[in-house]
Amino acid sequence: MRRGLLWLGALLLLGGCASSRPIDEIQIIQQMGYDFENGRYTGTAVYPTFKQGPMTKPNMLTTTSPTVYDLIPRLSSKSALPVEEGQLRLILFGKEFARRGVTQITHSLARNNKVGSHLLLGVAEESAKELLKTAANTTLSDTLYLPNLVEQNEQSMNLPKTNLHLFLYRYFSPGSDPFLPYFEKKGDFVKLEGVALFRDDRYVGHVSLRDSFLMKILLGETKNGVYQLKVGNRGKQGEDRVMLQNLWAKSKYEWKRDGSRHVLDVFVHIHASVRDYPSWLDHSGQDLFADVKKKMQNELEHNMRRLFRYFQKKRIDPLGIGDFVRSVTRHWDSDAFYREYPDLDIRPHVTVDIVHTGIGE
């Protein structure tokens, strides 16, 4: 009996130690933007307000500070309820901020137990604040417009998978560099423009959405994405293009020594379906796509070479080639490898299999 009371007492006393945060008494922020302007940092938080039923309206809080860490406490001084970051879904960096390095944020996120590793990160072409504002204005009730945009494009389109976990993995790994989705403001809309590339934690450039398809394939097995190819020189715009839909692609790397130099062979096998093609292709007889296939392979190889050259020129490795080489090299030396990297001979070999071309084939 006495022991029972003791337990009950302990329960009550210890229960007082936990700080409770009832869900309706906190300000949940779902998106956060960081900018660097005129020597000061600007933080923008997007939080939902629930007015009519489950319909939500995105609202914004903005504050500026000379340091980054100070931003969230400063936001609290503008909010009636304590600001809680446990439901963060997206963090957007302004281009200027990203150029100066994002470690301050990601390092704190890596240790924050409230934030999940599924958190998405992104880079805005100009200011993150403007982009978040535009996104908030384009949607009626969806506070998660940008995260949904990214997820949708990762799942069914050309964007390679990114999130905080993968960012940190690529950031800390000696054999790869991180990349993030890249947004641009087009008029009153927000548009996904491609992939922003980082050297360590600094933004160094970006590639287009079309090239990000190649990145997606080169990063590993993938089942989606579309790619448009030029197959002829006739007629108007669009009449000489083939729209390729990736069904299943696989990439394989081979690391060889060729004399004094190293050679990286990249074998890419794409099972694709042709979604749209110009009508003149139909007249060329039985082997409808034999010629097209050849052209596709050549063009893909050409584009991949271009992409590799771009990465080599920027001395970045978003594809994790260093990681691959490390996996097949004993005593891999990161510095030595990246000294050689800009002049590395990377040879893409693309095989395209056209699986089907729609009804009637």
Add this chain to the structure above:
Amino acid sequence: MGLFSFWKKKKKRPPQRPISQLWEKLRQSSDFVEVSFVVGGKELSIYYFDSLVDPQVLQERIFCHLQNDIPQHPNVRLEDLQQIVPIQRIEVSEDTALIEEKVLKGFVAVTFREQPNKAALMGAAAENLGLRENNDSENEFSVVGPKVGFVENVGVNLHLIRRQVVTPNLVFREMSIGSVSKTKVVIAYIDGVANPEVIQTVTQRLESIHFDVVFDNAILDQLLADNSRTPFPLFISTERIDRAIYALVSGQVAIFCDGSPYAVIGPAALFDFFTSPEDYYLPWVLGTFFRLIRFFGVAFSVLASPIYVAVLTYHYEMIPEDLLGPIIYSRSNVPFPPVLEVLFLEITIELLREAGARLPTKVAQTLGIVGGIVIGQATVDAGLTSTILLIVVALAALASFTTPIFKMSNTIRLIRFPFILFAACWGGIGIIFAVCGLLIHLGRLQSFGYPYLLPFYPFRVRSFRDTFVRSPYSETAERPMFLRPRSRFRYDPNAAKQKRDIDE
């Protein structure tokens, strides 16, 4: 005469009282009848309780034969009455205590003047007077399967059992419990199947019970229990015949008690409380599915509202983004913290249930509708609770009804509350503490000395055939070995596994 004089007397063995003193005592009661008459030169006295005796038996069997046949047997003694009176087992005794007990149970005592200290006892009790004739087992209803349930009359119950267990090994052991009620209690088991150790434990525990009136088997259940502080029922109590017989056949012991339509079955394990006879009447795939649904229902019923409390108070990070809007919106007008909100609704539901159980059926139905719809809707409209919680609590209440044994569903109703308090104090980790505490408690429980968590703790793989999965009958020939039955197989396992592809 004190309340416990019955067993005190046994202990001290007081000197025998003369029989006349007994009649003197019984005469105080106005329903005690004493008839004296002379027939064929014999002076007879007949004593009985009017309220206990079946008048038809009394007149047609006893009076009729005594009056007509004694003149033809002038030298008849009490011991010879069996030849005259067509009543089974006439007992002649000098023991006043025995005579008293029998007369109080509806026997008719006949004395001759020549044998003043002896009485012949003839059973003429109106066994079924005022008792139910049948029971449709509505409290443990099953759509498929027999609908006959046990009734208050223990004789009928034994008959129902004996009808289906046609073996000389079925043993009924009778004893009398209760200093005032002298209730007839019967232990039933199958000799050669049930472990003698269990039978001995049951007999010993029953013999050591000292109580005045045994109203129902539920009282025996509590007096027999290994641990009286647990909210968990340690024995199954059932009104279904099939369930009782299944228990007997698996090697368990059943206890019947006069005046109670329930049989108490032990040793019972936790999992026995979640099996329903219907599992065995449906094909095993369906039986298994419904059994799993029931387990899910119990887990849901216990954990749903604590998780609501924990998540809304401490773990807002865990809410999926699509649920965030509806939850926050429905919570926004509620003035209480989540704990009070949950307790308020849970207690409302408990009130409804309790009120529904105490009221006559027809009123209870109306009350259910009024309570469920009106109060539910009104509390949400008034902003006292959130709509989501209303759904959670209602589903949890619904899920707790899926347990086939009523006692267990009561337990589930109760253990939800400590879970809610733990969740309110410590959040998710509090729920884990509560679950651990519950498992420790369950692990310590015993039923007639057998661990309650069998076959999980101690772990018995072979007995798993009939726990989560109700295996097909080709696999269940072996009795659950954790009960340590004397015989291993219920039926021939090889014959059960034989495939009859070709019907010759």
